[in-house]
Amino acid sequence: MDPLGSIKEVFIVIVLILMNGLLAMLEMALVSARKSRLEQLADEGSSKAAYILKLAQEPTEFLSTVQIGITLVGIGTGVYSGAMLAAPLEGLLREISVLRPYAGVVSYTFVVALVTYLSLILGELIPKKMALNNPEKVAMSFAGFIKVIITAFKPLTVFLSVSTRFLLKALGLKPSDEPPVTEEEVRVLLEQGRLHGVFNVGEQKMIENVFELDDLRVSEIMTPRTKITWLDVNDPLYKHLEVIAEKQYSCYVVAEEDLEHVLGVVYTKRFLADVLGATGASMRSSVQQPLYVPEGMYTQKLLDMFKDTRIKVALVMDEFGGLAGMVTLRDIIEHLVGDLPSYDEEFKQEIVEREDGSWLVDGLLPISEFKDFLDLDELPLEEKTGFNTVAGFVVTNIGHIPTAGNYFLWNGYRFEVVDMDGTRIDKILVEKLPEAEAAETDAKDQ
Known part of the structure; x- marks a missing residue:
């Protein structure tokens, strides 16, 4: 047995395993790279970042190339190690009388086990761990190599891509319409960011509250009917001013006799301006129409209505057409950022x-x-x-x-x-x- 030949064969197997590791590392780096970070680097003038960002946005060709490379390297490693390493080891084992009958099986099993172990450690786990530690840097460092292998394997990737589309069409399967990023994935990233100090608890909670707007009904944030401070249009002016001075709200529901006969809302600034600046101004003439929305409306839709109409108050109606409560733009903002203090407002813990x-x-x-x-x-x-x-x-x-x-x-x-x-x-x-x-x-x- 030639010792130099055996060393050469072992060296070739290790090189193949390391090549597998390099491809696995690049695949993990591209998948894990943050697009926001790549965009920032590209804006700063990094051509490598711009190239990796383009691949990250359309990764199909690169991932196909990597899979082809890993498959070919895996086949080469298996065939070469089995053929070239098992035979010399078998020769050594045959010199041991006890193992002579089993030399072929034992040598082949040992070589397969050893190569599999090295492939997992050097060809998968360690490279992927390295990629996860700094995916953007890893991907950018090998940008030139990535260009070379994509070009080299392009004919094969095109052939496989066409074959895949043909088979999917023949089987009646369509590409998934699932969005590239889901709300749950963003929540997980927020939690990870908080644990690593990227976000504080308040920032995380605020962003999560934004996601809730699509699922939160206005009835969950409204001021219920029993807590609405309202003004009777038939009361004299001094009573209206007394209530306004006591409560100091920015707007009030206006009704006639009771809340079964709502006329609209009055904004404090507008009402006081009318009273002080116009002769004969009254509560009735200052009434403005709010939005009228059902209890089941989602808060995100109401927020869109507030933006479109420039109206900041909505009266919430129950299924029978009666007043259930009131929602203001401030209520939505407080759901997002927490309670906001009003001027001269005493803090009340709920x-x-x-x-x-x-x-x-x-x-x-x-x-x-x-x-x-x-x-x-x-x-x-x-x-x-x-x-x-x-x-x-x-x-x-x-x-x-x-x-x-x-x-x-x-x-x-x-x-x-x-x-x-x-x-x-x-x-x-x-x-x-x-x-x-x-x-x-x-x-x-x-």
């Missing part, structure tokens, strides 16, 4: 943590904010009944208009009504049960 660890919750707290606070995806009967506040959640689960002291247990929590405002729940005490008691409660619910 969830107050007590010394014993329980929470005192305002009954009119939107259910979406309550779920975020407890980190819950869904509450019982939410889909069926469509309640929008914590008070609605409590009434649904108790089954009747409660009185102070009524409570129920769910999911390891105790919900107790502690204060009523007439028939409306004003405050709820939420207490997390001890683990043993919570487990017993869950067992009873099953």
